[in-house]
Amino acid sequence: MPGTAVVVTDSTASLPADVAESRGIVVVPLQVVIxxxxxxxxxxxxxxxxxxxxxxxxxxxxxxRPSPAYLAEVYAKLAADGAPEILSVHLSAEMSGTYESALLAVRDAPVPVTVVDSRQVGVATGYAALSAVDVLGAGGSVAEAAEAARARADAATSLFYVDTLEYLRRGGRIGATAALVGGALAVKPLLRIQDGRVVSLDRVRTSARALSRLEDLVVEAAGEQRVDLCVSHLANPDRAGDLAGRLAERLADNLGGREVWCGELGAVLGAHVGPGMVAVCVAPLLRS
Structure with a gap:
């Protein structure tokens, strides 16, 4: 809407297209090279x-990543359409150069642009962008919206199971030693995002035990808080759907009627985790 600050994020935020559109969030794509x-x-x-x-x-x-020139074009178009300010919320700078591209693009922007490093990956970044929109919609400033985005991302827990660490190793997202140990032991790794990076959380002997452990960890992370919940997968819809159903039952009070999002992970993140991956993001709601 002209005259209102606009929130920009990137495609790794994994927001459903209808949600991004209805909330006025502009989504910038990353690229996949096949x-x-x-x-x-x-x-x-x-x-x-x-x-x-x-x-x-x-x-x-x-x-x-998107180039600085591409992001500069996005910011310029939004300014031309009447945006007085822009808030750009992106995935962890430890994992991608997107945040750096945004900072470089700000130099040529015709309106003020605030760039937020969510220190997260996946829908945790998306929830941060949604919280920013909530603050702006309630009449808050861009600075207040940026702080809300950081707080929501910081409070979120992003956990995931992978069939193998090989794809993360290839992309440099996890150390070669960790990948080698995981492969040698034939274990199913559980991982999390911590301080903007992928870190090892646990190793379990079978897929079934790994997903059961993942479920318990999500319930533990939710605690007594009101939360949003998203289950993502790559080429593993049955297990993801089963997990989403169990979590919806166990965390019904935390969800307060909000649905559990469940869907396939985007192509960019999928390229780094490989087929079979199941992830869960539990994102506590910010206190009003």
Missing amino acids: GATVYDEGPEGATPEMVAEALREFRPVSTS
């Missing part, structure tokens, strides 16, 4: 199915 072809992440470009297939076939898959 073989020699570059695609924007999204339904018209790189999809999770494409990435999962390429990984299974051992075709080269990599990802790249």
Whole structure:
């Protein structure tokens, strides 16, 4: 809406398209490179199915950030459309150069742009962007909205199970030693995002035990708080759906009638975790 500060985020925030559109959030795509072809992440470009297939076939898959020039164009267009200020909320700078691109783009922006490093990956960044919109919608300043985004992201817990650490190793998101140990022991790793990075949380012998442990960890993270909850997967819909159903029952009081989001992880993040991954984000609501 002209005259109102606009929130920008990136495609790794994993917001459903209808949610982003209805809340006025502008989503900037990251890119996926499959073989020699570059695609924007999204339904018209790189999809999770494409990435999962390429990984299974051992075709080269990599990802790249949006360029500073591209983000500068986005900011300029929003300014031309009447945005007096922009708040740009992005995935962890420890995991991607997107935050750095945004900082560089700010130099050429015709209106003030505040850039937030969520220190998170996936829908935890999306929830941070939504909280920023809530603050702006209630008449808060961009500075207050940025603080709300940081607080929501900091309070969120992002946990995930992977079939193998190999894809994270290839992308440099986890150390080669950790990947080697995990493979040698034939364990199913449980991981989390901590201080903006992927860290090892636990190792479990079977997939079933790993997902059961993941469920318990999510319930523990929720505690007595009111929360939003999202279950994501890559090429593992049955297990993700079962987990979402169990969590909806166990955390019914925490959810207060809000639905558990459940869907396939985006292509960019999927490229780094591989088929079979199941992730859960539990994001406590900010106190009014």
